[in-house]
Amino acid sequence: MQTLNQPLKTAETEPDLPHSYSEERETATMSSLDIDKIRRDFPILRREIDGKRLVYLDNAATSQKPLSMINCLNEYYQRYNANVHRGIHTLSEEATALYEGTRETVRRFIDARESCEIIFTRGTTEAINLVAYSWGRQNVLPGDEIVLSPMEHHSNLVPWQVLAQEREAKLVFLDLTEDGEINMETAAKLIGPRTKLLTITQMSNVLGTITPVQELARLAHKQGAVVLVDGAQGVPHLETSVQSMEVDFLAFSMHKMLGPTGVGVLWGKKEILNAMPPFMYGGDMISSVARERSRYNELPWKFEAGTPNIADVIASGKAIDYLTTLGMETVREHEMEITRYALSRLKELKGITIYGPKDATKRGGVVSFNMPDIHPHDLGQILSDAGIAIRAGHHCCQPLMKDLKVMGTARASFYIYNTFEEVDMLMAALREADKVMGNVACR
Amino acid sequence: MSLVDDLYRETILDHYHNPRNHGCIENATTSVEGVNPLCGDELTLYLKVNEAGLIEDIKMNAHGCSINTASGSMMSEAILGQTVERAKEIIESFKNMMLTKGEELPLDEEMEDLEALRGVKKYPVRIKCALLPWNTLLEGLETAEAKPGLSSTLSDSK
Ligand SMILES: Cc1ncc(COP(=O)(O)O)c(C=O)c1O
Numbered sequence: 001m002q003t004l005n006q007p008l009k010t011a012e013t014e015p016d017l018p019h020s021y022s023e024e025r026e027t028a029t030m031s032s033l034d035i036d037k038i039r040r041d042f043p044i045l046r047r048e049i050d051g052k053r054l055v056y057l058d059n060a061a062t063s064q065k066p067l068s069m070i071n072c073l074n075e076y077y078q079r080y081n082a083n084v085h086r087g088i089h090t091l092s093e094e095a096t097a098l099y100e101g102t103r104e105t106v107r108r109f110i111d112a113r114e115s116c117e118i119i120f121t122r123g124t125t126e127a128i129n130l131v132a133y134s135w136g137r138q139n140v141l142p143g144d145e146i147v148l149s150p151m152e153h154h155s156n157l158v159p160w161q162v163l164a165q166e167r168e169a170k171l172v173f174l175d176l177t178e179d180g181e182i183n184m185e186t187a188a189k190l191i192g193p194r195t196k197l198l199t200i201t202q203m204s205n206v207l208g209t210i211t212p213v214q215e216l217a218r219l220a221h222k223q224g225a226v227v228l229v230d231g232a233q234g235v236p237h238l239e240t241s242v243q244s245m246e247v248d249f250l251a252f253s254m255h256k257m258l259g260p261t262g263v264g265v266l267w268g269k270k271e272i273l274n275a276m277p278p279f280m281y282g283g284d285m286i287s288s289v290a291r292e293r294s295r296y297n298e299l300p301w302k303f304e305a306g307t308p309n310i311a312d313v314i315a316s317g318k319a320i321d322y323l324t325t326l327g328m329e330t331v332r333e334h335e336m337e338i339t340r341y342a343l344s345r346l347k348e349l350k351g352i353t354i355y356g357p358k359d360a361t362k363r364g365g366v367v368s369f370n371m372p373d374i375h376p377h378d379l380g381q382i383l384s385d386a387g388i389a390i391r392a393g394h395h396c397c398q399p400l401m402k403d404l405k406v407m408g409t410a411r412a413s414f415y416i417y418n419t420f421e422e423v424d425m426l427m428a429a430l431r432e433a434d435k436v437m438g439n440v441a442c443r
Numbered sequence: 444m445s446l447v448d449d450l451y452r453e454t455i456l457d458h459y460h461n462p463r464n465h466g467c468i469e470n471a472t473t474s475v476e477g478v479n480p481l482c483g484d485e486l487t488l489y490l491k492v493n494e495a496g497l498i499e500d501i502k503m504n505a506h507g508c509s510i511n512t513a514s515g516s517m518m519s520e521a522i523l524g525q526t527v528e529r530a531k532e533i534i535e536s537f538k539n540m541m542l543t544k545g546e547e548l549p550l551d552e553e554m555e556d557l558e559a560l561r562g563v564k565k566y567p568v569r570i571k572c573a574l575l576p577w578n579t580l581l582e583g584l585e586t587a588e589a590k591p592g593l594s595s596t597l598s599d600s601k
Contacts, residue, residue: 373460375506375507375508375509375511375512376482376508377482377484377507377508377509377510377511377569377572378451378508378509378510381446381450381566381569382446382451385445385446392482393481393482393483394482394483398483401483407482407483407484407485407506407507408482408483408484436446436447436451437451437456437459437509438456438460
């Protein structure tokens with residue numbers, strides 16, 4: 001079995017990678033992931049950028065896709081394409097079975113009780129907006145408090161700002177420690193009798209922080225509040241059980257976990273979803289329509305108005321199958337190792353600022369940093385020239401940037417196909433960037 | 444040409460590390476804020492325009508990337524001491540250089556340094572970085588023109 005320490009090899013039928021990395025490294029007990037085999041499943045990883053091997057370290061933005069998922073899309077359009085829930089012909093029945101089958105796949109993946117609690121959306125953003133519009137407008141009253149962390153993605157902040165303004169409710173922000181973890185002491189005070197909703201990310205897309213969701217959920221439930229978790233970063237990388245997290249809503253996006261773009265999931269507790277009004281109105285979400293009024297369909301279709309994203313939902317099932325076959329525990333183990341390695345290598349650069357928890361067990365594979373006197377934009381550009389894709393900017397977390405007193409950060413984020421070699425290539429490119437910019441950092 | 448030749452030329456790095464006309468003007472006639480929505484970079488531009496329509500002083504407070512900072516620094520040099528009218532022409536020809544495809548129009552002599560930014564054109568996302576100071580200046584000049592004679596109040600435009 002190949003490990004990350006061994007040189008990358010490609011299958012016989014595929015062209016050799018432009019570089020070979022045979023150098024032995026002392027570090028490293030590697031996870032049980034067969035990275036070499038995994039990499040062969042992702043055709044894009046063989047791409048070259050100006051003659052250089054692509055090093056894809058922008059997984060927090062979106063992940064790359066395995067062939068099984070890509071082929072599934074193809075097959076769907078070639079063999080099963082039909083509208084769902086309507087036709088009585090074979091194709092429609094098959095498409096419906098595949099679509100509804102994926103709902104069950106998702107249920108199992110996040111350990112939900114019933115598959116009718118799984119609602120397909122366009123993404124995390126739409127899932128959160130669904131809750132803000134439907135549950136929020138029904139339940140949040142003047143004087144109520146919505147508690148959130150200061151490191152929320154704009155998509156788990158702006159919908160609540162708007163709701164709070166509309167309802168004269170108040171946003172209350174939890175505190176972060178120096179290391180970017182939730183300060184649990186003050187959390188116990190900030191979550192109070194006026195708290196109507198606690199909404200928090202499972203893992204920060206900037207700091208990498210994994211939040212103590214269950215502990216926070218208990219505090220919130222004691223006050224009678226409802227708990228929403230933004231799982232956009234958490235679900236793709238951590239074994240997730242909505243039951244053991246003890247939360248009420250979970251939102252995530254398939255495109256960050258090997259799936260296609262345009263599919264998200266909202267999971268919600270059945271009792272709460274049943275009590276909520278629909279978010280969008282039209283076809284598919286009704287059970288009967290008369291001229292003047294209609295009866296709404298039951299869960300989950302009540303929240304899936306119109307023709308859904310059938311092909312992409314079905315292909316999402318393949319993405320989940322891929323992760324399930326690897327095992328989420330193994331995925332996590334691999335990411336922890338590569339993050340630990342990246343953190344230790346990055347520290348070699350003089351003057352570098354690395355954000356978030358220092359302990360790899362407390363964070364996911366998202367590493368944000370700044371080099372002295374080099375704007376993240378410039379860093380991103382120079383790295384791109386070396387074939388390395390990272391993200392630079394505010395990562396849709398401008399309030400957090402303000403707290404960190406920066407305009408932006410550079411961010412490398414890892415997934416199942418990333419290797420120690422790629423971390424080394426990142427390091428070499430960072431040194432090169434410093435040279436280009438006039439040797440300000442690594443003196 | 445490599446990235447370093449295109450983008451990170453000596454002139455640009457010099458302006459990046461030592462931006463000219465950096466800071467703020469106490470008794471500015473106009474101040475404008477500019478934001479690059481892509482990366483969140485912000486800058487505040489201060490202008491002092493006298494009654495005759497001459498730009499007596501220009502300063503910028505910015506913490507942007509090299510392209511943004513260098514572009515602003517070079518702009519301030521090209522614009523200082525010019526009439527508002529002439530400044531607008533300079534803005535126009537710089538924007539033309541950055542935005543037109545195909546034929547390459549040479550810049551006026553007084554804008555020579557700005558030639559260094561031509562390489563940015565090859566990197567479309569960075570064009571916004573180069574243009575931010577210029578668009579901000581344009582907005583500032585328009586505000587300044589809208590209220591001639593005002594000499595010591597800071598406008599809170601935006
Ligand atoms: C923590 C977090 N929440 C929400 C989102 C939004 O996800 P999407 O754009 O797929 O709706 C992202 C993605 O960038 C994210 O990282």
